[in-house]
Amino acid sequence: MxxxxxxxxxxxLVLFTSAVFAETKMRITLQLPxxxxxxxxxxxxxxxxxxxxxxxxxxxxxxxLYKDKEVPQAVGSGAIEAGVASxxxxxxxxxxVDVFYLPFLxxxxxxxxxxxxxxxxxxQVLDPAISKSGAVPLYYQAYGSAVMLSNGTPMNTxxxxxxxxxxxxxxxxxxxxxxxxxxxxxxxxxxxxxxxQRGTVDAGMTGVSGVKSRKLYQVMDTLTVTNHGDIEFxxxxxxxxxxxxxxxQRKAVTEASKVAEKAVRDDMSGIExxxxxxxxxxxxxxxxxxxxxxxxxxxxxxxxxxxxIKRTGGKGGVGDKLVTxxxxx
Numbered sequence: 001m002x003x004x005x006x007x008x009x010x011x012x013l014v015l016f017t018s019a020v021f022a023e024t025k026m027r028i029t030l031q032l033p034x035x036x037x038x039x040x041x042x043x044x045x046x047x048x049x050x051x052x053x054x055x056x057x058x059x060x061x062x063x064x065l066y067k068d069k070e071v072p073q074a075v076g077s078g079a080i081e082a083g084v085a086s087x088x089x090x091x092x093x094x095x096x097v098d099v100f101y102l103p104f105l106x107x108x109x110x111x112x113x114x115x116x117x118x119x120x121x122x123x124q125v126l127d128p129a130i131s132k133s134g135a136v137p138l139y140y141q142a143y144g145s146a147v148m149l150s151n152g153t154p155m156n157t158x159x160x161x162x163x164x165x166x167x168x169x170x171x172x173x174x175x176x177x178x179x180x181x182x183x184x185x186x187x188x189x190x191x192x193x194x195x196x197q198r199g200t201v202d203a204g205m206t207g208v209s210g211v212k213s214r215k216l217y218q219v220m221d222t223l224t225v226t227n228h229g230d231i232e233f234x235x236x237x238x239x240x241x242x243x244x245x246x247x248x249q250r251k252a253v254t255e256a257s258k259v260a261e262k263a264v265r266d267d268m269s270g271i272e273x274x275x276x277x278x279x280x281x282x283x284x285x286x287x288x289x290x291x292x293x294x295x296x297x298x299x300x301x302x303x304x305x306x307x308x309i310k311r312t313g314g315k316g317g318v319g320d321k322l323v324t325x326x327x328x329x
Contacts, residue, residue, distance in 0.1 A: 024055045024249065028235070029075075029083040031068040031190050034061040036213035037264065037271045038084060038141050038233055045235070045260035052252035055245075063190045068169075075236050076134035082237040084141065086189070087126075088170030094129040096312045098172035099322040101146075103179075103301040104294075106230040111329040113265060116140045116232060118258070121325045125318060135236035138253065139261035142268045143207040144275075145227035146173070149196070149220040150203040154287035156224050158300040167192055167204030172308060173229060177205075179301045189214070196220050207231045212275040217282040224287045226297065235260075 026049070032038050039061050046057040066074045071085035091098045099105070099122065106112050115122045118139070127137045148155035155161060161180035167187045168174045174184030182203075187195050189210065195201050196219040204220070205228075211217060235257070242250065280286055289297070305323060312319025 024053075024245065025058065026055050026081045026237075026241075027058045027060065027065075029063075029065045029071060029080055030059060030061045031063040031066075031071075031084070031188065032061065032210075033213055034059065037209050037267065038143065041141055041260055041264040041267075042084070042235075044263050045256050048256035048259045049252055052255060053249050055249055055252065063188075067190060068188045072133055072135055072236070075238050078134070078238045078240055080238070081241045082138070082235060083135075084233050084235050086143075086169060087140070087232045087234050088172070090130050090133065090135075091171055093133060094126070095171070095308075096129065096318045096322060097126050098170060098308065099126075099319070099326060100232050101170055101172040101176070101229040102305050102308055102323070102326075103176050103228050104298050105305065105323065105326050107227070109269070111326070112142070112230050114329045115230075115326060116142070116265070118261070122322055125322060130234070130236070131239065134239045136239050136242055138235045138237055139257040141233040141235060141261075142265050143231040143233050144209050144268060144272050145207065146205050146229040146231055147208050147211075148203060148205050148224040148226050149211070149216060150222045150224065151220055152222065154222050154224045154285070155203055155226065156287055156289055156293045156297075158296060161203075164202040165200075167195055167201045167206075169205070172304065173205060175304045175307060176228060176301050179304050180297070192216070193219060205229075208272050208275045208279070211284070212278045217279050217284045221283065222285045222287060223276075223279055224289070226289060228297070228301075 028042060030039055030042060042059050049055055049057055068085055069089055071083040072089050074080050075083045087097050088101060106115060114120060130137055153160055158180045161177055161182040163181060165183045165185055166177045168177060168184045177184050185201050192204055193214055193216060196204060276286060309319045309323060
């Protein structure tokens with residue numbers, strides 16, 4: 001009888017201990033290396049969330065689990081709790097998200113901050129649309145403005161694009177290079193180094209911070225500062241997983257997201273400045289557009305905005321409203 005009581009007490013103790021020390025796991029997949037600024041920003045999120053809750057964050061960087069294009073489906077289906085993906089990866093079902101990639105629409109940091117702020121007119125449209133996939137946006141991660149990479153010849157005029165095969169990372173960015181006479185090639189961020197090294201493409205576009213984190217200066221020698229699009233990544237979480245959290249845990253996720261979002265947005269100008277310096281120090285030629293060159297590129301690619309509006313509901317549709325909202329920022 002005494003042994004039975006001891007066994008019962010031991011079982012109760014094990015159950016109690018398990019309940020006390022049980023923790024909720026949040027695995028996050030990231031296509032970039034942890035040393036990249038988006039990876040470092042996830043460490044901020046991890047620190048803030050873990051100090052506020054019992055949620056244990058695990059980060060799987062460098063596309064260990066999923067490539068960028070696989071993240072929306074993986075998170076939406078619940079195969080993983082959370083992941084970081086470029087916003088354009090949701091354009092397949094929600095083409096309106098590509099508003100940030102429309103040529104030269106977001107031409108100042110002030111506009112970008114207003115547009116990406118939680119609760120902005122633009123996010124009030126985009127976030128619910130993305131959430132329908134089962135992947136709920138927690139916060140946007142700034143990746144900076146899009147620039148062009150090439151070898152030898154800068155990409156500073158419409159003529160420079162003509163007949164070139166160019167790496168892009170979204171349909172609307174592909175439309176941008178097509179409008180200038182180039183041939184777009186959709187290649188994920190984790191695969192672009194090899195594409196440049198092997199000559200699979202003649203040129204490419206990326207955020208300047210990627211030039212540093214992926215050491216793209218080793219395979220391309222010219223960087224043209226076009227700033228033709230605003231590259232945004234988004235940390236999304238599985239809707240069912242989020243709904244399974246306690247109110248305290250969800251509050252912690254929200255608070256950690258706010259801290260991390262502000263941190264990456266505030267750091268962006270410094271991140272880009274350091275990336276430009278490293279690119280230059282490693283032999284890259286940095287080419288800035290003249291006023292006339294910028295005007296020519298804008299004019300030549302203006303049809304991209306017109307086409308975007310047509311395929312997102314036409315005049316008065318969701319895309320038209322987003323473009324208007326962007327112009328009014």
